[in-house]
Amino acid sequence: MKVGIVGGTGYTGVELLRLLAQHPNVELSAVTSRAEAGVAVSDLFPSLRGRIDLKFSDPTSSSLQDCDLVFFATPNGVAMQQARALLDAGVRVIDLSADFRITDVALWEKWYGMKHACPERIAQAVYGLPEVNRDKIRAAQLIANPGCYPTATQLGFLPLVEAGCVDTDHLIADAKSGVSGAGRKAENSLLFCEASDNFKAYGVPGHRHLPEIRQGLESAGNCRIGLTFVPHLTPMVRGIHTTLYARINRDEDFQALFERRYANEPFVDVLPPGSHPETRSVRAANVCRIAVHRPQDGDTLVVLSVIDNLVKGAAGQALQNMNLMFGFDECAGLAQIPVSP
Secondary structure, three states: OEEEEEOOOOHHHHHHHHHHOOOOOOEEEEEEOOOOOOOEHHHHOHHHOOOOOOEOEOOOOOOHHHOOEEEEOOOOOOHHHHHHHHHHOOOEEEEOOOOOOOOOHHHHHHHHOOOOOOHHHHHHOEEOOHHHHHHHHHHOOEEEOOOHHHHHHHHHHHHHHHHOOEOOOOEEEEEEEOHHHHOOOOOHHHOHHHHOOOOEEOOOOOOOOHHHHHHHHHHHHOOOOOEEEEEEEOOOOOOEEEEEEEEEOOOOOHHHHHHHHOOOOOOEEEOOOOOOOOHHHHOOOOOEEEEEEOHHHOOEEEEEEEEOOOHHHHHHHHHHHHHHHOOOOOOOOOOOOOOOO
């Protein structure tokens, strides 16, 4: 199967390259970058020496329409400009940006601050969270790959919202991310001297992942979701840790509820009672680890959810979606054991 990547120089792009290079059913035929056109992929990313022989090509001159599937690992606003022509040519597309995630166009434009260039394709897009939309993903031509915070948060809340056993009007998500979540760009707040030995919240008045999380949970639970979502920047490269709070309105065996919900999910690991998952336990792997707590047997449930933001939160989930779309083993190319230390 021929695969192309638009935007192969960011952290998500190189993670896609790393994973695709190990996939048994994929021929990587095009990797685009306007700034690096003509440069060998392995020159920019020496970790891929001997694994990928391609050079970056300009998006306007590449053979993307000859691919069976194209990934967009681009900033928000790019895929909606370029995906239409590929879709019209019969190419299947997985967009790792936010361009097709939110079904309400006006809401998307409000949060992302730009006019949507391809609104007619939004209804066609399938939200690529396999634990919810596996069957729809198999038949999709266009996948909106979920964001990293939304993946960790939704997987942690889903069993509770689906079961209707918590107060869905007052959910709280306290989320922390490594600096790679902001992308590979020059920005003062992401410089080593600024981010190292530091910890801060941001986007407290409203973060653009909020409507995506709310949309997913409302669809899963067929109910209104009230959510306070506060992200934080932590001094690490990879990883997301979400601490989720929900007020109990009906007693359940919550551990058993989570174990049943994810029993057949290859990339969700519900840990034993009393566990505290760490971000390093998922580093470089396409897995979400979850622990469920009820402190002091009180009326508040605390769910801990960790992922690698570049893998299950981005490139790995995109490959998981690709495997479903093309009938491959869902775990193909994704069997990596987490890296430790």
